[in-house]
Amino acid sequence: MHAPDFLEHKPLDPDSIQPQFLFPLNWTRSLLDRGTHPLHSPPSAFQPPLCLLFEVPDHQVAGHQAGHGHPGPLIDDSGRFYKPLQDDDRGAIEAAFYSSFSSNTRVPDRIRRFFPVFYGTKLLEASDGSGQWPHLVLEDVVSGLSHPSVMDVKIGSRTWYPEASEDYIQRCFMKDRKTSSLCLGFRISGLQLYVSEESGLWKPERKLVQHLSADEVRVVLKKFVSSNSPIDPNLNPDCSFASSVYGGSSGILAQLLELKSWFEDQTIYHLNSCSVLMVYDKKKELKGESSDAKVKLIDFAHVTEGNGIIDHNFVGGLCSLIKFISDILTSPDECTTKACLQNSDNNNEEILTGQKIHSIIAVHVIMLFQVMGRKIICLKRKERAWKEMPMATPELVT
Numbered sequence: 393m394h395a396p397d398f399l400e401h402k403p404l405d406p407d408s409i410q411p412q413f414l415f416p417l418n419w420t421r422s423l424l425d426r427g428t429h430p431l432h433s434p435p436s437a438f439q440p441p442l443c444l445l446f447e448v449p450d451h452q453v454a455g456h457q458a459g460h461g462h463p464g465p466l467i468d469d470s471g472r473f474y475k476p477l478q479d480d481d482r483g484a485i486e487a488a489f490y491s492s493f494s495s496n497t498r499v500p501d502r503i504r505r506f507f508p509v510f511y512g513t514k515l516l517e518a519s520d521g522s523g524q525w526p527h528l529v530l531e532d533v534v535s536g537l538s539h540p541s542v543m544d545v546k547i548g549s550r551t552w553y554p555e556a557s558e559d560y561i562q563r564c565f566m567k568d569r570k571t572s573s574l575c576l577g578f579r580i581s582g583l584q585l586y587v588s589e590e591s592g593l594w595k596p597e598r599k600l601v602q603h604l605s606a607d608e609v610r611v612v613l614k615k616f617v618s619s620n621s622p623i624d625p626n627l628n629p630d631c632s633f634a635s636s637v638y639g640g641s642s643g644i645l646a647q648l649l650e651l652k653s654w655f656e657d658q659t660i661y662h663l664n665s666c667s668v669l670m671v672y673d674k675k676k677e678l679k680g681e682s683s684d685a686k687v688k689l690i691d692f693a694h695v696t697e698g699n700g701i702i703d704h705n706f707v708g709g710l711c712s713l714i715k716f717i718s719d720i721l722t723s724p725d726e727c728t729t730k731a732c733l734q735n736s737d738n739n740n741e742e743i744l745t746g747q748k749i750h751s752i753i754a755v756h757v758i759m760l761f762q763v764m765g766r767k768i769i770c771l772k773r774k775e776r777a778w779k780e781m782p783m784a785t786p787e788l789v790t
């Protein structure tokens with residue numbers, strides 16, 4: 393279990409924490425058991441209008457879906473996205489993060505717009521029919537787009553945080569190594585592309601998407617902004633929408649650069665395992681209209697306190713994604729290998745780029761610090777225990 397300071401109940405140090413952050417670690421579970429919720433109906437909490445219709449979003453491209461004992465997200469027709477709180481510390485951490493972030497006056501408005509608006513939490517009938525379940529009520533980033541193309545990119549060469557359990561670190565580390573996270577600093581977690589009225593959406597299998605090589609990642613980033621079919625492996629993506637979706641003063645690249653400028657400076661939060669969600673309306677692009685290309689950050693279940701340190705893992709991943717996108721804008725025809733998502737038997741360990749070497753070194757340095765940190769804590773504990781030991785009395789010495 394990891395508990396960032398903004399989550400821990402610290403009654404003896406009230407000055408350092410805002411009251412809204414004082415959630416005891418297990419509040420989600422304990423309140424689920426009691427069938428109630430502390431944020432269910434605070435005076436300012438979001439109250440959906442009566443007669444709202446909830447449905448399962450077909451634009452979800454990654455993350456937990458309904459099944460295996462947990463519910464999936466819901467949307468309504470008023471532009472809200474309801475994310476079920478995970479019933480361990482992940483749910484509590486994400487709720488605490490949104491609460492902290494919404495009221496944090498140190499976050500500039502130009503940055504706030506990159507996060508979904510948070511409307512509080514709400515008990516709702518779970519999507520899997522398992523009963524009432526607390527949900528985060530968020531802005532539905534995709535609402536308003538009639539034919540959304542969506543890509544979820546998990547940022548960071550390391551998706552774990554040092555305080556996590558050994559087992560969790562191992563699981564994440566294996567995933568980071570087997571996907572492009574370790575070598576590129578990000579991985580595509582899932583995507584959907586609008587193809588045409590007849591063909592509908594292209595939503596490749598997530599496990600295939602996550603295991604793309606660096607070249608294939610580049611191709612998929614190109615397919616995301618191409619007008620020709622993403623399904624045919626023999627077609628090279630034409631990148632016809634690259635300049636309007638990725639480029640321009642309000643395109644995705646400009647938005648990522650704006651985010652980067654803040655993250656190079658901010659030391660409040662470390663966004664472990666968080667995703668950049670890129671969305672636009674491809675049908676509008678096909679009609680030559682503005683497609684409202686948007687970047688939003690999502691998934692804050694593993695946020696930790698920054699403690700005055702820059703989130704290098706996040707900045708590194710963001711820079712790498714920026715590099716890929718600017719390369720597509722400057723030379724769209726370069727390095728177009730055919731990404732075959734039907735049979736992706738690539739081996740990410742084969743790619744040995746400078747970036748990969750840097751990532752590996754960085755991860756190992758981090759791990760080294762982590763191990764050293766634990767050793768120092770251990771030594772300090774031993775030292776303290778040593779000092780607190782009753783001194784040998786002269787009688788015993790003799």
Ligand SMILES: O=P(O)(O)O[C@@H]1[C@@H](OP(=O)(O)O)[C@H](OP(=O)(O)O)[C@H](O)[C@H](OP(=O)(O)O)[C@H]1OP(=O)(O)O
Binds near residue numbers: 482693
């Ligand atoms: O439950 P699964 O198998 O879908 O795994 C989740 C992952 O899905 P994936 O392996 O990418 O298909 C999922 O990855 P995505 O966010 O979907 O990329 C998370 O890693 C999730 O862990 P956490 O909630 O962030 O702690 C993972 O959940 P946990 O297994 O840690 O509960």
Ligand SMILES: Nc1ncnc2c1ncn2[C@@H]1O[C@H](COP(=O)(O)OP(=O)(O)O)[C@@H](O)[C@H]1O
Binds near residue numbers: 455508
């Ligand atoms: N605010 C939102 N608006 C629209 N879609 C969202 C929003 N938040 C998440 N999603 C969709 O749900 C998916 C999973 O979200 P995420 O927060 O990563 O869940 P998990 O914690 O289960 O991994 C994303 O890939 C995206 O498709």
